[in-house]
Amino acid sequence: MRAHEFVIKDTQLDERTADYVRTVMNATADVMKSHGYRAVGQLDDKDIEAVAHRAGTSVHDVQIILGMDHMHEQLDELNFLGSPCTKDCSGHRAGYAWSKRKQRVPNSHSQSFNNGAALQAAGK
Numbered sequence: 001m002r003a004h005e006f007v008i009k010d011t012q013l014d015e016r017t018a019d020y021v022r023t024v025m026n027a028t029a030d031v032m033k034s035h036g037y038r039a040v041g042q043l044d045d046k047d048i049e050a051v052a053h054r055a056g057t058s059v060h061d062v063q064i065i066l067g068m069d070h071m072h073e074q075l076d077e078l079n080f081l082g083s084p085c086t087k088d089c090s091g092h093r094a095g096y097a098w099s100k101r102k103q104r105v106p107n108s109h110s111q112s113f114n115n116g117a118a119l120q121a122a123g124k
Helices: 015-035 045-055 059-065 090-102 111-121
Strands: none
Touching: 015 045, 015 059, 045 059, 090 111
16 A cells, blocks of 8 residues: 555455545645644634635534544533543544544554543444
8 A cells, every 4th residue: 555545444445535635634734734733632613613614514524534533422511422532622522533543542642642542432
């Protein structure tokens, strides 16, 4: 597999779909850079709308591509899918989204990120 190919669950995306994903990811990177964000989980609703506008797509598609389609489900103050958060749950959301995209659990220096990934791996 070449570095620029996208694979979801061992299935290579067709080139048109891969270009679409690249466009959304590039728009996401631009928005993240403009705010100094380091994790997708730091994006708020207005940021996601900005990504969708730049990529010429829907907010829903952006959330799916970024693995954020469950981002607001079961999110309570200082709680993400039943796991307590220490600040704003952005680490949990970022870890959850990363694990959903990568289909594995990371070994990050951030316990919050690792907790979010573990929740996704556990099927929450």
